[in-house]
Amino acid sequence: MIRIHSGHLGSGDWKVKQQDNILFLSHRLPFSPRNEYRIGCNDILDVQVEKIEDNKQFVNISFSEERSCQALVDQSDLELLHKMVSDSSAAPIEDRNTNGWIKGLLIFFAACIIFELVK
Numbered sequence: 001m002i003r004i005h006s007g008h009l010g011s012g013d014w015k016v017k018q019q020d021n022i023l024f025l026s027h028r029l030p031f032s033p034r035n036e037y038r039i040g041c042n043d044i045l046d047v048q049v050e051k052i053e054d055n056k057q058f059v060n061i062s063f064s065e066e067r068s069c070q071a072l073v074d075q076s077d078l079e080l081l082h083k084m085v086s087d088s089s090a091a092p093i094e095d096r097n098t099n100g101w102i103k104g105l106l107i108f109f110a111a112c113i114i115f116e117l118v119k
Contacts, residue, residue, distance in 0.1 A: 002077055007061075007069025014071075016080040023084050024091035031101075039063070040091030041084040049078070 002014040002025070009027075017026045025039040046062040050070070057078055062068045073081065 001074065002081075003072040005070050005072065007071075008063065008067035009069045016077050016084070019092045022089050022092050023080060023087065025084075035094060038091035038094065040089060041087035042090050044081070044084050047078070047081045047085055 002016065004011050004014060012027060014025050014027045017024055023041060025044075027037045029035065029037055043064045044061065045064060048060045048062075050058045050060055052058070053072070056072050056074055058070065059073050059078065059081070060068060060070055061081070
């Protein structure tokens, strides 16, 4: 888990995921047509450890287009971030699917309309 504190990514929890042997950063988007926002290896330029607190490292992540952020990272995720710096592949495109809550809401409204028509 990568906990972003400040910078261009705002704040929140990100995960390093792998799809088709390509590493990428992922952040869930709960009320969006896309399930997650992805950042590929081609966007990450450098990862520098600023300080170590407990078992986590406080790092500065530099992105393309002069963007950066500060984050608290586990040791295992830090190793994956360093692998991402040495790679240049883009994040894989995710399957675009409608979230379950949208389908549930549509089914609920359809059931309400049918109930009113039968009543």
